[in-house]
Amino acid sequence: MKAVHFGAGNIGRGFVGLLLHEAGYEVVFADVNAELIDALAAADSYSVHEVGEQSKTTVVDGFRAINSATDEAALVEEIASADIVTTAVGPRILRFVAPVIAAGLAARPDDAPRLAVMACENAIGATDLLAAELFDGLPDDETRDELAAKAIFANTAVDRIVPAQAPDAGIDVTVEAFYEWVVDRSPFAGAEPSIPGAHFVDSLAPYIERKLFTVNTGHATVAYTGFLAGATTISEAIAIPAVRSAAEAALEETSAALAAKHGLDAADLAAYRAKILDRFTNPYLVDEVTRVGREPLRKLGRDDRFIGPAADYVQYTGGIPDALLTAVGAALRFDVPEDTQSVELQQLLREASAEDIVREITGITDDERLFAPLVATVRGVQESAR
Numbered sequence: 001m002k003a004v005h006f007g008a009g010n011i012g013r014g015f016v017g018l019l020l021h022e023a024g025y026e027v028v029f030a031d032v033n034a035e036l037i038d039a040l041a042a043a044d045s046y047s048v049h050e051v052g053e054q055s056k057t058t059v060v061d062g063f064r065a066i067n068s069a070t071d072e073a074a075l076v077e078e079i080a081s082a083d084i085v086t087t088a089v090g091p092r093i094l095r096f097v098a099p100v101i102a103a104g105l106a107a108r109p110d111d112a113p114r115l116a117v118m119a120c121e122n123a124i125g126a127t128d129l130l131a132a133e134l135f136d137g138l139p140d141d142e143t144r145d146e147l148a149a150k151a152i153f154a155n156t157a158v159d160r161i162v163p164a165q166a167p168d169a170g171i172d173v174t175v176e177a178f179y180e181w182v183v184d185r186s187p188f189a190g191a192e193p194s195i196p197g198a199h200f201v202d203s204l205a206p207y208i209e210r211k212l213f214t215v216n217t218g219h220a221t222v223a224y225t226g227f228l229a230g231a232t233t234i235s236e237a238i239a240i241p242a243v244r245s246a247a248e249a250a251l252e253e254t255s256a257a258l259a260a261k262h263g264l265d266a267a268d269l270a271a272y273r274a275k276i277l278d279r280f281t282n283p284y285l286v287d288e289v290t291r292v293g294r295e296p297l298r299k300l301g302r303d304d305r306f307i308g309p310a311a312d313y314v315q316y317t318g319g320i321p322d323a324l325l326t327a328v329g330a331a332l333r334f335d336v337p338e339d340t341q342s343v344e345l346q347q348l349l350r351e352a353s354a355e356d357i358v359r360e361i362t363g364i365t366d367d368e369r370l371f372a373p374l375v376a377t378v379r380g381v382q383e384s385a386r
Contacts, residue, residue: 004028004078004104006097007088008036008065014048014173015160016086016120019181019197021060028078030097032069039171040065046171051284054177072100079104084116084193087130088158091123092298098133105147115151116193118183120158122216124208124303127155156198157182157208159215161279163287176285182207206262209308210269213254214276216305217327221247222280223292224330234287238280246330247277249323254309260316296334297341302363306331307370314369325377332381349385354378 003020005012008029017027031037040046045061066075079085085101087094105115119126131153138144160179165172184204185192192200201207219234225246226237237243255269299305306328313321332349336342348357358364358374365371 001025001084002028002078002082003084003086004030004075004082005086005088006030006068007090007093008033008040009088010162010165010173010175011088011120011160013046013060013171014162014175015158015179016088016181017063018048018058018060019179019195020084020086021063022058022197023195025084027060027063028082029063029065030068030075030078031065032067034067034069036171037065037067043171046173049172049174050177051174052177052282055284056177068097068100072103075100076103076107079115080107080109081112082115083113084118084195086117087119087121087126089121091119091121091126091129094119094121094126094130095133098130099137101130102134102137102147105150106143108150110150112150114149116188117151117153118156120156120181122158122212124205124212124308125155127153152187154187154192155184155204155208157204157211159211161219161282161285161287163285164291174285176279176282178279180211182211206258206264209262209312210258210264210272212305213258213309213312214251214269214273217254217309217324218247218251218273218276219280219292220299220305220331221250221327223289224296224327224334227289227293227336228330228333231289234280234289234292235283235285237289238277244277246323246326247280248273250327251277253313253321253323256317257309257312257321261312290336290339293331293334293336294339295341296331296339296345297361300328300331300361307362307364307374311364311368311370320369320373325373328374329377329381332378349378349382354382 003025005017005027008031020027029040045059048058050056068075119130135144158181161176181198183198183200185200185202222234222237225243229240229243231237251273255273258264259266306324310321310324334342335346354375357378364374
């Protein structure tokens with residue numbers, strides 16, 4: 001069995017690639033980072049170090065690596081004979097990998113089993129996005145039908161904290177022990193691939209939103225409020241009582257929205273968010289608040305970790321999510337000159353009106369109940385900076 005994985009970075013090696021390896025797949029890593037690909041190609045193995053109260057090390061071997069920028073023909077051949085294609089490249093990069101996946105499908109024999117394609121990204125419906133990019137780039141309906149018959153596209157929800165690595169780590173990766181990879185079973189019609197580390201479910205939406213609006217919302221809230229409090233790492237930040245309280249309050253609101261929207265059990269959600277907050281205290285994961293908080297414009301997007309659950313809270317509970325709005329205010333104050341989106345955000349705050357900023361960044365429109373509270377939050381940040 002063979003899997004082609006796009007994205008040979010820390011998440012690719014320390015999470016998706018690891019689970020595929022443990023499932024018995026020969027993993028072919030594809031990436032545009034020449035230095036990383038050369039290092040993988042020159043190595044016989046790498047180690048994944050799980051750290052926490054109980055630590056362990058797993059050796060990953062039997063993999064190969066291809067530079068997708070310079071050796072596309074070889075990558076197309078690999079996809080044409082693969083069983084699985086996965087990605088961990090970031091949602092915005094999916095449009096760049098879609099054409100080569102399409103080429104691999106076109107080169108795939110008509111009698112070959114259908115290729116399982118799963119985008120493992122921190123985004124709702126990431127595989128749907130990848131499929132749309134793939135099919136939109138095809139010339140006609142006949143070609144779309146031909147390639148659609150050769151693939152199965154399944155959405156996923158993924159969760160594992162993989163911090164920035166030590167400068168001397170090489171291709172080894174340090175990760176937390178906890179992980180979750182949930183896959184929508186329905187597209188496979190009972191023939192889902194064998195991946196013991198993945199959990200196949202009949203309805204994925206609640207799992208995706210539970211993860212994104214608990215893990216990602218909590219992580220980002222700790223990062224932004226911790227940054228303002230002067231903390232350097234996530235474990236330092238959550239040890240500050242005011243930071244932990246801000247995260248707890250925000251996650252109580254996201255849990256309320258999830259319970260009202262999906263019918264999830266309130267007690268189960270309480271236990272889940274407590275587990276998530278406990279994960280952030282792991283002192284063995286040296287994860288900087290500036291890394292977790294990077295790209296604030298994306299994180300303030302309509303369907304992302306703050307605005308998504310805030311809009312659901314308004315719609316499904318009828319209330320105003322004060323704690324999430326406070327977290328948004330902290331995100332707006334994330335001023336890191338090394339982060340391009342942070343610089344752009346600070347410029348917008350100086351030059352644009354609060355109303356225009358809400359419309360442009362969050363996608364919330366004037367007729368939505370969340371619009372006015374968001375405008376007030378942005379305006380408060382603007383006024384405090386004057």
